[in-house]
Amino acid sequence: MHEAMQQKSVLDFEAAFRRERLRQRIQFLVFGLLFALATWLAADISQFTFARLWEATPRMGDYLVRTLPELHLMSLPGDIAYWYYGFDRWLKLLFDTLLIALLATLFGAIGGLLLCFPASRNLVKNYTLYFVCRRFAEITRTVPEVVYALIFVVAFGVGPMAGLLALTIHSIGAQAKLYSEANENIDENPLEGLRASGANWFQVMRFGVLPQVLPNITTYTLWRMELNIRSAAIIGFVGAGGIGQELYHAISFNYYEDISAIVLMVVFTISLIDLTSERLRHRIIGRENLT
Amino acid sequence: MLQIRNLEKRFGTLKALQDVTLEIHSGEMVGIIGRSGAGKSTLLRCINRLGNPSAGTISWHDDPVSQLKGRALRQWQRRCGMIFQQFNLVPRLDVMTNVLMGRLSYRNTLLSLLRWFPREDRARAILTLERVEMAQFALQRADSLSGGQQQRVAIARALVQQPQLLLADEPIASLDPHNARRVMDILRRINREDGITVLCNLHTLDTARHYCDRVIGMRDGCVVFDGAPSQLDSGTVRQIYGVEHDADFNEGVTSTWLENDAAPVACTAT
Numbered sequence: 001m002h003e004a005m006q007q008k009s010v011l012d013f014e015a016a017f018r019r020e021r022l023r024q025r026i027q028f029l030v031f032g033l034l035f036a037l038a039t040w041l042a043a044d045i046s047q048f049t050f051a052r053l054w055e056a057t058p059r060m061g062d063y064l065v066r067t068l069p070e071l072h073l074m075s076l077p078g079d080i081a082y083w084y085y086g087f088d089r090w091l092k093l094l095f096d097t098l099l100i101a102l103l104a105t106l107f108g109a110i111g112g113l114l115l116c117f118p119a120s121r122n123l124v125k126n127y128t129l130y131f132v133c134r135r136f137a138e139i140t141r142t143v144p145e146v147v148y149a150l151i152f153v154v155a156f157g158v159g160p161m162a163g164l165l166a167l168t169i170h171s172i173g174a175q176a177k178l179y180s181e182a183n184e185n186i187d188e189n190p191l192e193g194l195r196a197s198g199a200n201w202f203q204v205m206r207f208g209v210l211p212q213v214l215p216n217i218t219t220y221t222l223w224r225m226e227l228n229i230r231s232a233a234i235i236g237f238v239g240a241g242g243i244g245q246e247l248y249h250a251i252s253f254n255y256y257e258d259i260s261a262i263v264l265m266v267v268f269t270i271s272l273i274d275l276t277s278e279r280l281r282h283r284i285i286g287r288e289n290l291t
Numbered sequence: 292m293l294q295i296r297n298l299e300k301r302f303g304t305l306k307a308l309q310d311v312t313l314e315i316h317s318g319e320m321v322g323i324i325g326r327s328g329a330g331k332s333t334l335l336r337c338i339n340r341l342g343n344p345s346a347g348t349i350s351w352h353d354d355p356v357s358q359l360k361g362r363a364l365r366q367w368q369r370r371c372g373m374i375f376q377q378f379n380l381v382p383r384l385d386v387m388t389n390v391l392m393g394r395l396s397y398r399n400t401l402l403s404l405l406r407w408f409p410r411e412d413r414a415r416a417i418l419t420l421e422r423v424e425m426a427q428f429a430l431q432r433a434d435s436l437s438g439g440q441q442q443r444v445a446i447a448r449a450l451v452q453q454p455q456l457l458l459a460d461e462p463i464a465s466l467d468p469h470n471a472r473r474v475m476d477i478l479r480r481i482n483r484e485d486g487i488t489v490l491c492n493l494h495t496l497d498t499a500r501h502y503c504d505r506v507i508g509m510r511d512g513c514v515v516f517d518g519a520p521s522q523l524d525s526g527t528v529r530q531i532y533g534v535e536h537d538a539d540f541n542e543g544v545t546s547t548w549l550e551n552d553a554a555p556v557a558c559t560a561t
Contacts, residue, residue: 193379198369198396211383
């Protein structure tokens with residue numbers, strides 16, 4: 001064996017192997033240091049210290065305790081009725097929130113679908129078109145929904161319309177991005193088959209790309225719906241309709257028990273929808289994997 | 292008649308095709324042989340215009356194929372059917388829809404996007420599927436089929452384009468010998484019965500010998516042989532496959548057929 005280890009090919013490989021390993025270690029070290037530095041900087045800028053975390057945590061507890069309702073075993077039904085005195089109104093507002101989220105998801109999915117094909121590098125020859133679509137999706141996606149909501153509240157007035165528009169615009173950008181990533185991972189042989197038989201670009205997208213990405217698009221859309229419901233509850237804070245508006249009101253006027261009542265309703269609804277949508281998603285993925 | 296003049300295709304500094312000049316007559320069944328990387332696929336892709344030639348011209352009858360753009364180009368591609376080694380069907384669509392893809396170029400874009408095809412198209416598709424013995428699979432998804440079945444569906448897709456020319460890029464390279472023969476039999480029948488010109492890349496010599504009226508040998512992007520299969524002697528074969536120094540070049544190495552199939556007989560699809 002010793003003799004074999006002295007052969008030229010073995011020695012050459014051994015040298016190359018050591019060089020490669022050294023390179024990897026240096027790279028790991030350099031990037032590790034950079035990452036550590038960035039973490040320290042980020043903590044410093046955001047004024048994060050463990051001492052502050054330690055000090056403030058009990059205060060957070062105080063606030064939470066204050067929002068708890070007074071419930072007594074003896075008069076439980078009455079106490080709950082008192083706690084949830086606004087149930088009917090909150091339910092209606094929660095329903096508004098759901099509708100905002102659903103419509104925004106629908107419009108976002110349609111817009112995203114239209115935008116995702118020209119925003120996929122492998123599907124368009126014209127670089128300018130690709131660039132414009134990509135950047136457009138980026139701009140709509142990176143501006144937070146709350147910012148859009150603020151703008152639209154000024155333009156359209158307080159109410160669900162502002163929230164719907166804000167979520168829609170954000171959804172279009174986010175979905176275009178997700179869908180186009182799926183587009184960029186497809187098998188391109190079928191597209192070639194269609195092109196070779198004289199199909200035009202639209203037909204290639206419809207029959208070559210869409211069938212391949214449809215399962216992905218479906219799960220991404222359901223996922224966006226979950227996110228939108230959460231966001232729809234938040235953007236109400238700036239007056240864009242739904243339950244968030246009411247929650248903001250309760251928080252700013254220190255109606256402590258209202259806060260817990262509304263938050264519980266929101267959490268319950270979102271969990272319910274998340275569970276359903278997750279099942280639905282898994283069913284779609286599962287069916288795909290079976291065939 | 293397909294006329295190719297001084298065709299050249301470069302990928303960066305690599306010349307995949309150099310000065311290829313060929314005339315293919317209508318109704319011919321031509322086999323193109325050569326090693327991997329000899330430029331066979333590149334040549335077919337240039338003819339269908341999936342790839343654009345770097346220099347030279349291609350024309351079909353009086354059409355300047357190498358200069359076509361847009362709609363005219365797509366109409367050329369419709370007349371020039373193509374089948375591939377990897378079949379290139381859309382895996383998640385059913386067989387019928389895959390075949391109807393060959394009719395897309397005849398249809399209004401908007402209606403076709405809604406998946407609307409007239410009854411004639413469906414009738415044409417099912418009749419064509421019957422010809423390649425795949426009609427009973429019409430509603431099955433393409434990815435549930437075997438390789439040989441997928442290739443037959445791909446042939447049906449090319450046929451409903453009503454092509455004048457059919458390009459086959461290594462149609463049997465991914466198939467077992469039995470299915471390979473079945474596909475080649477279909478291609479020859481198309482050639483004989485429909486009078487469609489067939490240009491077929493093959494890397495096995497005996498298939499070319501058996502099925503083609505004419506064989507073109509390519510090496511390093513150049514045409515090094517062009518003639519009847521009977522003219523292929525061991526010297527030219529060595530020249531095409533680049534085995535001059537290998538005294539024991541055995542034609543059987545490039546064979547697709549099973550041992551007991553060694554002498555394929557003329558047969559119709561069973």
